[in-house]
Amino acid sequence: MAGIGKGAVFEDMLPMMADKLGGDGLIRELCNGFQLLMDKDKGVITLESLRRNSALLGLQDLKEEELVSMVKEGDSDGDGALNQMEFCVLMFRLSPELMEESQFWLEEAMEEELNYPMC
Numbered sequence: 001m002a003g004i005g006k007g008a009v010f011e012d013m014l015p016m017m018a019d020k021l022g023g024d025g026l027i028r029e030l031c032n033g034f035q036l037l038m039d040k041d042k043g044v045i046t047l048e049s050l051r052r053n054s055a056l057l058g059l060q061d062l063k064e065e066e067l068v069s070m071v072k073e074g075d076s077d078g079d080g081a082l083n084q085m086e087f088c089v090l091m092f093r094l095s096p097e098l099m100e101e102s103q104f105w106l107e108e109a110m111e112e113e114l115n116y117p118m119c
Contacts, residue, residue, distance in 0.1 A: 030088045033057060034087045036057060037050055038053075046071075046080070046081045050071060
């Protein structure tokens with residue numbers, strides 16, 4: 001999926017945004033992106049709302065099959081739309097560098113927890 005159209009833009013931008021904004025700021029920005037793309041009546045990103053609103057995030061050059069693919073890849077519950085969590089997970093999946101950092105943080109936290117003396 002990272003090879004889809006503007007996917008490389010997310011790969012470049014998300015790590016930079018994470019460094020600049022921190023974790024909480026990045027999540028806020030992802031939530032803002034979700035709000036821009038979602039169908040206001042349904043509260044989810046549908047293929048139609050993605051088509052209609054993608055230019056707001058600079059994604060106007062994505063082809064129809066790329067939009068369909070984004071929704072399919074992110075739709076983990078199979079309802080044909082992206083809820084906020086599915087959207088955020090998809091954005092992280094489009095950014096392998098952030099996924100590697102997240103894996104590192106998780107492994108570091110687990111190692112610290114395992115080495116912490118029990119009472």
